[in-house]
Structure formats: structure tokens, C-alpha cells
Amino acid sequence: MWNVQYAWQFGNGLSLSVGVDEQSASNRVGLYSAGQALTALNTYTTNYNGSNAPVGGSFAPGSYYGGGVDIVGNLKLDQAWGLIQLSGAAHQLQSSYADGALAATGTAESKWGYAVNLGLQIKNLPTGPGDDIKFSVGYTEGALRYIMGTSPATPTSLGLYGSSTGTNIATAPITDGVWGGLAGNQIQLTKGFGLNGGFNHNWNANWSSSVFGSYTQVRYNDTAASVLATAWAPSAAARGSVIYNPDFNISQVGVVTSWTPVKGLTFAGEAMYTNIDSQIKGVTGAGFNPGAPRSPGVYTLGSQDVWSGSLRVQRNF
Numbered sequence: 001m002w003n004v005q006y007a008w009q010f011g012n013g014l015s016l017s018v019g020v021d022e023q024s025a026s027n028r029v030g031l032y033s034a035g036q037a038l039t040a041l042n043t044y045t046t047n048y049n050g051s052n053a054p055v056g057g058s059f060a061p062g063s064y065y066g067g068g069v070d071i072v073g074n075l076k077l078d079q080a081w082g083l084i085q086l087s088g089a090a091h092q093l094q095s096s097y098a099d100g101a102l103a104a105t106g107t108a109e110s111k112w113g114y115a116v117n118l119g120l121q122i123k124n125l126p127t128g129p130g131d132d133i134k135f136s137v138g139y140t141e142g143a144l145r146y147i148m149g150t151s152p153a154t155p156t157s158l159g160l161y162g163s164s165t166g167t168n169i170a171t172a173p174i175t176d177g178v179w180g181g182l183a184g185n186q187i188q189l190t191k192g193f194g195l196n197g198g199f200n201h202n203w204n205a206n207w208s209s210s211v212f213g214s215y216t217q218v219r220y221n222d223t224a225a226s227v228l229a230t231a232w233a234p235s236a237a238a239r240g241s242v243i244y245n246p247d248f249n250i251s252q253v254g255v256v257t258s259w260t261p262v263k264g265l266t267f268a269g270e271a272m273y274t275n276i277d278s279q280i281k282g283v284t285g286a287g288f289n290p291g292a293p294r295s296p297g298v299y300t301l302g303s304q305d306v307w308s309g310s311l312r313v314q315r316n317f
Contacts, residue, residue: 005072013078020069021089029144029174031093034181038231040238040290042157042173042246042280070143082132083121090114091143093187095179109179111187113142128202135197142176142189148216158248159290160276160304167297169290170276170304172248178224181231188224193217206260213253220246234288242282242301249277264316274306 005019036044070092076085091113117138125131140147162168177187198212220228229244254272261267281302289296 003072013076015076015078016074017076018071018073021072022069029148029176031095031187032173032175032178032228033095034179034227034231036231038173038228038233039157040233040288041159041169041171042228042232043159044157044173044175080124082123083119085119086116087119088114088116089143089146091146091176093142093177093189095187109185109187111142111177111189113140113176113189115140115143115146117146130202130208131200133197133199136195138192138194140192142187144174144176144190144192144218147192147194148174148218158276158278160306161294162304167299168304169299169301170248170278171280171301172218172276172278173228173246174218178220178227181227182223188221188227190224191219191221207258208260209255209257211253211255214251216250218248234284238285238287238289238296240283240285240288240298242280242284245279245281247279249275251275251277266312266314266316268312268314269309270312271307271309274308275303276306277303 003019003021005017007015007017009015030044032038032044038044071090072088074085074087076083093111093113095109115138117136119136120134122133125133138147157174158170158172160170175190177189179185179187194214194216196212196214198210200208200210202208225246228246232239232244234242252272252274254270256268256270258266258268278301282300284299284301286298287296288299290299
């Protein structure tokens, strides 16, 4: 991934930057087309290299197979008391002519999505030197990665089991937009809202602790929800009593403590609680097949709670 930016420094900590970020498979979310199969756990094929699958590509500039860019900007005020910044991004979604179910129409659709984010950091707290509070709030239509984060393997669904052998599952689709089918030739943009915050306290020069939390909300309009519900894979017998609503929420809270005995070497332990509030709820039929390595059977779909922890050793040179 590459990016190009230009920054202006106005003095007194005020700055402005604008630029472009490359769209690539590692930093964006797919565009779902009604011509694609949607599995029992809501996965679907995303494609960024030009083969026959509809993609969230771009003409801004680049081929509709995904060679485009996002336009980004950031206005920031950074002073002794803290930092405040307003950032935004414009993200173009482009459907593909290659979707076999819709190719006969001879049309493709392009629509711009966007995201905005307001961030605040408060420094010089009375709790101790170096302590700070960070907070951000964001909203998007058609650019979920700016709310949900990025990774080299950005998922096209959430699929979380209650345990390694359990039959409770939380599942929900993740997509920038929905195109085709009941949506016709109009891309229906997915909406997202996110809150993030944290407090860091330095116990001394070597020890520090942070508490943090986040809340993410993803919503599909009625048309997009109908397209996804129609495409959902289970047969009537396998579906059972499940009600399909693709909306979901994610809540997280955690704590991390770090020990830095010498400069550049840190030992850290983290614990985190996550709740996935999926609105795809109910008990499936016996033929429900979530895919390997699980076997077909009766599963309960709904929300899931997860506790996780990690130990990390980091050496910077």
C-alpha cells in the first residue's frame, strides 16, 4: 500500500494535511453483489485482482478492478494541553461488469462513500506526568474500514463460536455496500458508527497501565438487508427459526499493563472482554452447515461474549 500526502504548518500547533491512499486488499472492505453466494456464516468472495468477481474497485483513478485511491484529509491542533483533530476520507465503490448474474444488463454502478472522525487527547493530567486520555468518535457510509480498522486479511464476515466445540455462533456480514438484486443498479451504502477511548497512567518510569474501550455499530438499510437475507445460503429446513437481520454491534473493554526495564524493551500483559451483538438470531434446523471444520447440525445463532488475553515482549532497535 502506498500513500502521498502534503502538509501545511500554520504555527501554534495547527496543521492541515491532504493526500491519497491506495486501495488494496489489505486496507478495504468488499462490495457485496446479489450475484455472489453468501454462505451460512455470511462469507462471500471478494476480489481485487481482476478475475470474474464483483469488487469494490475505483475509477479515482484506476481500473474498476481496484486500482484506485481514497482521498483523505486531516486538520489538527496539537498544543501542551492536548490534541484535537478532525479527519475525513472519500472512498469510491465501483461494481463490476463481470458479475454473471447481472452482466446482461450491461451496466455497472459507482458511488462515493465517506468517513469522518473527531479525535481528542488530553495531556498533563493531575494523576501523574505523562498520563493522558484519548477519545475518538467516527461515522461512515460506505467506508467501514475507517470505523472497524484494517488488517492484511480484512474479514468479509464475523463468525464467532461460543467455544471450540460449542454450537452457539455469532455471525454478521461486513461490507461497504450492497449492489444488485432487489437493490437494482444502485449501491446501498452500509452505515457505521464508532466510539473509542482510553486512559493511560504511568506508575513510574518503568511501569504503566491503560484501560480502554470501544463501541461499534453497523447498520444496513431495508433494501440491503433484504438482498442479504435473500442470498443467505441455508435452505428452509436448515434455517429453522432463525430471523436474518444483518445489523450488529461490537462492544469491547480491556486493560493492559507494561513494564519497560530498559529503553526499547517492553513486557506487556493484556486482558479484554468483547461482546458481539448479532441480530441474526434463532435456532437452526439439523441441516445447517457452518462449514469446515464443523459438521452440519443444530446451532443457536445470536450474540456472543469473548474473553481474551495476551502476553507480549517487544524489542525496538
